[in-house]
Amino acid sequence: MGGESLFASISTTEQVPSHGKDSPVQFCFSSDDDECLSTKLENDLVINGFNFEEFPGLDPRISSIFEAKERQKCKVYAQVLKSYDDLRSRIEMLKEAKNKLLSYTPGSWIERTDYITRHEYDVPRTTSLLLVGPKGSGKSSLVNKISRVLEDGKFTSEPAQVSYNQSIGDGTYFVHQYMVPKYSDSFCLYDTRSLSTDLRENLKMLKPWMRKGIRDGELVKRKSDSLNLKERLKCKARRSRLSCQDRPAMPINFVIFVVNGLSVLESIADDNNMKNRNSQLMSTIFNQPLLSFKDDKPVVVVTHGDLLTLSDRVKIRVYLGELLGVSPTRQIFDIPESNDSATTLTIVEMLTYCLEHADRNLPAKVKEKTINSILPFLLIVILVAMMFAFRKSQISQPRPLATTSSTSTSSSGIHVDWHKIRHLW
Known part of the structure; x- marks a missing residue:
């Protein structure tokens, strides 16, 4: 969801239900009213809110630092909360935003400048977006939601298999490519196996995809898989009609x-x-340089928001913004299991963000001027090498057994002066 800059001044008052409480909590957000900051943020609705009453003898200088941090969190919280209202006000833009997305072709959103053109980029035939996430995050469900939104079919068959019971479900073990829309080649989604709790296993899975490309139908195996699972995966791989090795590896353009x-x-x-370790593991994987394109980190999609209150959804986005180091209003998208216009617009804006940044970070081609400048040098080197090889082959010919002069006659009748050849050499 879009929004204002992360720490812009906001003055608003919101009634937000507290998590686990029936009574609402009054929030005051004002950059000018110092009395507002003294209001206790009850029930710790703003993450890690600091209670100054517990430290009556706190140094005023330290107290001012904590006040500044609390003021900063209040602003961020207010911005995320305001972004939901902004989203509703942009509903009339849905049709235009959707048409823009459907008209996308790889490289068409490259930032145009006076000194560089689209033809100077290595533009792929299809822009590839990689879905990454922990177990049960809802990657396959997200694929189905995107498919329904862009194909205008509420009753469209779901392309991705969803595991509704993670304890007994097989999950996603093979890489699945989904073209969006179905019969287009503008961009595609790659649904992948869930992240492991082992960082090394995750890096082993992600590095080849980000560096060499990804193949549809590729089986993702792990050392930690049980013997039973390994046997089942081996049988599934055997039944696959097409080998993924026969398919070209597609470069990943955004995550x-x-x-x-x-x-x-x-x-x-x-x-x-254990919960803290899982959060830190998620942060470590997210901030791996191999998942970023230049300075652009992946977008974050939060699922299952329909099961949460609005205050909880805001709290989650603020928390993830701090944990992952990204803007909660610009780079974190709340996509619940809903079919309303607001959710549809969020999906469209999320995909637009991904494709814009994918085009912005396309690698540049080797310039033709550079090739033309080194071509004459390459030709000279090749000619010199051929002359050297020819002279060496002539010199290495065996001499006649009996000769009384420096000139001999080859079997072809050609006279060879060996003294001159040695002199030249």
């Missing part, structure tokens, strides 16, 4: 990081060390 809002909220509420 979509998918997280389950319920799991994130649980991590916020629970001080358990």
Whole structure:
């Protein structure tokens, strides 16, 4: 969801239901009213809110630092909350935004400048977006939602298989490519296996895709897989009609990081060390340089927001913004399991963000001027090498057994002066 700049001044008052409480909490957000900052943010609705009453003897200088941090969090919280209202006000732009997305072709959104043109970029035939996320994050469900939005079919068959019971479901073990829309080649989504709790396994899976490309139908195996799972995957791979090795590897152009809002909220509420480790692992993977394109990190999609209150959804986006180091209003998109216009617009804006940044970070071609400038030099080198090889082959010919002069006659009748050849050499 779009929004204002991250720390712009906002003055608003919102009634937001507290998580787990029936009574609402009054929020005041004002950059000018210092009394507003003294208002206690009850129930810790703003993450890690600081309670100054617990530290009556706190140094005023330290207290001012904490006040500044709390003021900053208040502004961010207010902006994320305001972004939901802004989204509703932009509903009339849905048709225009959707048409723009459907008219996209790879490279068509490259930033045009006076000194560089589209033809100087290495533009792919299809822009590839990689879906990455923990187990149960909702990657396959997101594929189906995107498909329904762009194909205008509420009853369109779902292309991606969704695992509704993660404890017994097989999940996604093979890479699946989905063209969006179905019969277009403008851009595609790659649904992948869920991230592991082992960082090394995740890097082993992601590095080849980001560096060498990804293949549709590729089986993702892990060392930690049980023997039973390995046997089942081997049987599935055998039944596959086409070998993924016969398909070309497609370069990844941008990454979509998918997280389950319920799991994130649980991590916020629970001080358990395991929950904290999972959050840190998610942050470590997200901030891996191999998932970024220049300075552009992946977008974040939060799923299952329809099961949460608005205050919880805001709290999750603020938390993820701090954890992952991205703007919660510009780079984190709340996409619940809903079919309303606001959700549709969020999906369209999320995809537009991905494609714009994919085009912006396309690699440049080797300039023709450079090739033309080195071509004469390459021809000279090749000619010199051929002359050298020819002279060496002539010199290495065996001499006649009996000769009384420096000149001999070859079998072809050609006279060879060996003294001159040695002199030349």
